[in-house]
Amino acid sequence: xxxxxxxxxxxxxxxxxxxxxxxxxxxxxxxxxxxxxxxxxxxxxxxxxxxxxxxxxxxxxxxxxxxxxxxxxxxxxxxxxxxxxxxxxxxxxxxxxxxxxxxxxxxxxxxxxxxxxxxxxxxxxxxxxxxxxxxxxxxxxxxxxxxxxxxxxxxxxxxxxxxxxxxxxxxxxxxxxxxxxxxxxxxxxxxxxxxxxxxxxxxxxxxxxxxxxxxxxxxxxxxxxxxxxxxxxxxxxxxxxxxxxxxxxxxxxxxxxxxxxxxxxxxxxxxxxxxxxxxxxxxxxxxxxxxxxxxxxxxxxxxxxxxxxxxxxxxxxxxxxxxxxxxxxxxxxxxxxxxxxxxxxxxxxxxxxxxxxxxxxxxxxxxxxxxxxxxxxxxxxxxxxxxxxxxxxxxxxxxxxxxxxxxxxxxxxxxxxxxxxxxxxxxxxxxxxxxxxxxxxxxxxxxxxxxxxxxxxxxxxxxxxxxxxxxxxxxxxxxxxxxxxxxxxxxxxxxxxxxxxxxxxxxxxxxxxxxxxxxxxxxxxxxxxxxxxxxxxxxxxxxxxxxxxxxxxxxxxxxxxxxxxxxxxxxxxxxxxxxxxxxxxxxxxxxxxxxxxxxxxxxxxxxxxxxxxxxxxxxxxxxxxxxxxxxxxxxxxxxxxxxxxxxxxxxxxxxxx
Amino acid sequence: xxxxxxxxxxxxxxxxxxxxxxxxxxxxxxxxxxxxxxxxxxxxxxxxxxxxxxxxxxxxxxxxxxxxxxxxxxxxxxxxxxxxxxxxxxxxxxxxxxxxxxxxxxxxxxxxxxxxxxxxxxxxxxxxxxxxxxxxxxxxxxxxxxxxxxxxxxxxxxxxxxxxxxxxxxxxxxxxxxxxxxxxxxxxxxxxxxxxxxxxxxxxxxxxx
Ligand code: HEM
Ligand SMILES: [Cu+2]
Numbered sequence: 001x002x003x004x005x006x007x008x009x010x011x012x013x014x015x016x017x018x019x020x021x022x023x024x025x026x027x028x029x030x031x032x033x034x035x036x037x038x039x040x041x042x043x044x045x046x047x048x049x050x051x052x053x054x055x056x057x058x059x060x061x062x063x064x065x066x067x068x069x070x071x072x073x074x075x076x077x078x079x080x081x082x083x084x085x086x087x088x089x090x091x092x093x094x095x096x097x098x099x100x101x102x103x104x105x106x107x108x109x110x111x112x113x114x115x116x117x118x119x120x121x122x123x124x125x126x127x128x129x130x131x132x133x134x135x136x137x138x139x140x141x142x143x144x145x146x147x148x149x150x151x152x153x154x155x156x157x158x159x160x161x162x163x164x165x166x167x168x169x170x171x172x173x174x175x176x177x178x179x180x181x182x183x184x185x186x187x188x189x190x191x192x193x194x195x196x197x198x199x200x201x202x203x204x205x206x207x208x209x210x211x212x213x214x215x216x217x218x219x220x221x222x223x224x225x226x227x228x229x230x231x232x233x234x235x236x237x238x239x240x241x242x243x244x245x246x247x248x249x250x251x252x253x254x255x256x257x258x259x260x261x262x263x264x265x266x267x268x269x270x271x272x273x274x275x276x277x278x279x280x281x282x283x284x285x286x287x288x289x290x291x292x293x294x295x296x297x298x299x300x301x302x303x304x305x306x307x308x309x310x311x312x313x314x315x316x317x318x319x320x321x322x323x324x325x326x327x328x329x330x331x332x333x334x335x336x337x338x339x340x341x342x343x344x345x346x347x348x349x350x351x352x353x354x355x356x357x358x359x360x361x362x363x364x365x366x367x368x369x370x371x372x373x374x375x376x377x378x379x380x381x382x383x384x385x386x387x388x389x390x391x392x393x394x395x396x397x398x399x400x401x402x403x404x405x406x407x408x409x410x411x412x413x414x415x416x417x418x419x420x421x422x423x424x425x426x427x428x429x430x431x432x433x434x435x436x437x438x439x440x441x442x443x444x445x446x447x448x449x450x451x452x453x454x455x456x457x458x459x460x461x462x463x464x465x466x467x468x469x470x471x472x473x474x475x476x477x478x479x480x481x482x483x484x485x486x487x488x489x490x491x492x493x494x495x496x497x498x499x500x501x502x503x504x505x506x507x508x509x510x511x512x513x514x515x516x517x518x519x520x521x522x523x524x525x526x527x528x529x530x531x532x533x534x535x536x537x538x539x540x541x542x543x544x545x546x547x548x549x550x551x552x553x554x555x556x557x558x559x560x561x562x563x564x565x566x567x568x569x570x571x572x573x574x575x576x577x578x579x580x581x582x583x584x585x586x587x588x589x590x591x592x593x594x595x596x597x598x599x600x601x602x603x604x605x606x607x608x609x610x611x612x613x614x615x616x617x618x619x620x621x622x623x624x625x626x627x628x629x630x631x632x633x634x635x636x637x638x639x640x641x642x643x644x645x646x647x648x649x650x651x652x653x654x655x656x657x
Numbered sequence: 658x659x660x661x662x663x664x665x666x667x668x669x670x671x672x673x674x675x676x677x678x679x680x681x682x683x684x685x686x687x688x689x690x691x692x693x694x695x696x697x698x699x700x701x702x703x704x705x706x707x708x709x710x711x712x713x714x715x716x717x718x719x720x721x722x723x724x725x726x727x728x729x730x731x732x733x734x735x736x737x738x739x740x741x742x743x744x745x746x747x748x749x750x751x752x753x754x755x756x757x758x759x760x761x762x763x764x765x766x767x768x769x770x771x772x773x774x775x776x777x778x779x780x781x782x783x784x785x786x787x788x789x790x791x792x793x794x795x796x797x798x799x800x801x802x803x804x805x806x807x808x809x810x811x812x813x814x815x816x817x818x819x820x821x822x823x824x825x826x827x828x829x830x831x832x833x834x835x836x837x838x839x840x841x842x843x844x845x846x847x848x849x850x851x852x853x854x855x856x857x858x859x860x861x862x863x864x865x866x
Pocket of ligand 2: 285331332334
């Protein structure tokens with residue numbers, strides 16, 4: 001018995017791996033006990049279940065996405081600090097080579113799929129229905145399923161760290177490196193199954209928001225009256241719908257190779273590993289646009305609000321969003337110019353890649369022209385937006401350098417690439433996400449985040465950013481490759497690496513300031529009693545903060561772009577307050593626990609297949625099937641909020657006109 | 658429908674539209690389903706691309722010529738295409754408000770779908786008996802995955818159509834059930850279209866090329 005326990009512990013608990021794992025085990029245990037204790041002590045179980053876990057309210061789902069995204073940003077950030085610590089000095093042995101592989105793999109995967117994706121979904125959920133004057137998304141139940149699939153996939157992925165071992169074939173997991181023969185552990189299975197589960201949820205979200213925006217706009221909100229954030233969600237959703245199936249197939253086939261012994265990508269028996277690489281990037285490249293387009297939407301809203309002007313060139317903004325989403329499909333091979341496809345193919349992809357710069361440039365100039373002669377207010381969202389412009393411009397320029405195929409043969413997979421993509425992912429996406437979080441925070445929670453602490457965070461993060469990533473361009477030119485776990489002392493790389501690591505720590509301090517800012521503001525943040533703390537322009541600001549769960553007591557009629565601003569200008573703002581006589585009972589979807597259980601069933605299935613425990617895998621899938629059949633036969637999934645209740649709520653908010 | 662303002666859908670009670678489109682709640686679901694079909698189409702697109710890349714990679718094992726059996730896949734094609742037609746007749750019966758005909762055509766469609774699946778299973782079992790397993794070569798991996806994915810779609814469609822049939826039997830032709838009949842038939846036609854591609858790209862060109 002003890003010896004079989006020892007075997008189990010060696011294999012799954014990895015207790016010979018050293019203090020990092022023990023520390024995490026203890027930390028996870030303590031946090032779990034802490035959460036259980038707090039919930040029980042304050043009698044919050046029922047509240048948690050009724051108000052959050054079973055909710056189908058898009059605003060609450062958005063908040064849950066946001067919390068998870070921030071937690072994952074913390075995890076991915078901690079990984080980043082470990083990586084940079086290892087690279088601070090030459091010949092370092094703080095991490096082993098194997099451990100370094102695992103950490104850059106989890107860092108990349110988490111940042112893109114479990115941080116950036118839920119973060120944009122948080123904004124989709126919180127903003128879109130309010131901006132278009134709808135009471136909900138098109139498919140509220142499906143929306144909850146999407147969230148729980150993401151949630152349980154993230155749990156599955158994170159579990160790998162303490163149970164069985166993390167994936168270590170990088171976030172792109174190229175075969176044959178990631179094939180069973182070279183990578184036997186369960187880590188790679190964790191990667192494949194977690195991505196599959198969260199990917200299904202993402203496709204559903206794309207469909208959901210496209211249908212919402214096409215079908216549920218308030219009367220009068222023509223397409224060309226839609227706020228630009230909503231337009232950016234259209235563009236991102238189109239890309240999701242067209243790109244994620246490729247990821248699903250790429251990883252499904254690799255899973256079959258690993259679990260069922262097929263030969264899609266093995267060298268043995270005629271498989272073709274480059275097929276995986278093509279399928280992966282057919283998703284992978286559009287994916288970076290999926291996360292950056294909503295950030296572009298945020299910048300447009302922020303610039304217009306804080307420069308107090310209409311966005312310059314609205315039509316060209318919309319056109320460039322849609323153009324970017326189309327061109328993003330024709331560039332994927334720039335990730336492997338060295339494949340050997342020949343000059344004609346490489347030329348096509350090089351030119352297509354450079355063309356993305358054109359619509360993007362249009363957008364940047366439009367933002368600048370919007371600011372020009374505006375009465376700019378330097379709030380936190382505006383600060384991040386302004387910081388984004390030069391950062392993204394540099395990132396774009398180095399992107400064009402990478403797109404020059406012959407030159408890319410030189411710096412392919414070097415630190416130059418690392419610097420480039422962090423510059424666009426952080427300077428473009430993360431800055432936008434943070435700006436969006438600050439901007440809509442009062443709408444979500446009813447109070448503003450503290451400006452002073454936010455400015456500390458801003459400066460630490462921004463200065464740290466340049467200190468961290470600028471040296472990496474030079475390191476790339478000096479020959480340092482990506483994914484090197486250590487380097488000899490005589491390469492001339494020492495100083496630049498040390499500077500880079502210091503920059504990473506400075507950014508880390510910036511993030512800590514954001515955490516402090518949130519905690520501080522929960523108690524001391526300025527309360528928003530008007531619903532319109534920024535004196536903003538679009539419909540969501542016509543509602544109280546936070547919005548009642550039915551959003552609009554009476555659906556507004558839209559007469560203009562930036563309606564809310566126009567109404568305020570014309571002194572008609574009160575028209576958006578409901579009249580008692582107009583209020584009717586409101587039809588709403590009922591809460592349901594099934595999306596949660598469906599996510600759980602997917603988790604069980606994923607966990608089973610990770611360890612090749614097929615019975616458990618199929619048990620989980622059976623659970624999924626049961627949930628789906630129960631849903632198919634379900635009829636009474638809605639109810640009406642009585643008019644009196646709506647009137648009462650509106651009156652207590654002081655909104656009846 | 659009393660007050661069909663589901664979460665802000667504008668009410669357009671245009672009675673010249675088919676029943677399933679009259680209720681805005683149902684018509685938005687149909688739009689959602691079309692979008693889902695787009696993603697499913699891309700899924701198959703990727704599988705076809707993979708198949709085309711590796712279909713000659715037989716690694717000395719069974720080739721398309723040696724395993725594709727003409728009567729087998731012809732029969733499969735016949736069953737599936739006919740079932741798509743009877744599925745269409747079920748939609749027509751629904752539009753005419755004829756519940757009995759609707760149920761009958763759905764049942765016939767299910768039966769034909771079952772026959773299709775039966776013959777496909779028989780074909781797969783026969784292949785495996787010849788040593789043509791999907792572990793044998795990249796060509797076979799891609800063949801079984803592509804055709805098998807289609808087959809599992811059909812199987813799911815069968816369960817789904819059966820559930821729809823039960824609901825129509827119990828509740829009659831309502832805006833909700835008519836949307837369900839319409840959507841399951843869309844799905845069924847879509848699988849038919851995919852099969853036409855499998856038939857030509859995999860089976861026919863596998864025999865002649
Ligand atoms: C504090 C900020 C960050 C720092 C210091 C940082 C640092 C690093 C380091 C050291 C690596 C490994 C480089 C190598 O040895 O190959 C890396 C890889 C990567 N990072 Fe970051 N990172 C940060 C934020 C982000 C963010 C926000 C994202 C995405 C949204 C991101 C995405 C990635 C990806 C995709 C990889 C590639 C992983 C792979 O090679 O498989 N990082 N990062
Ligand atoms: Cu790319």
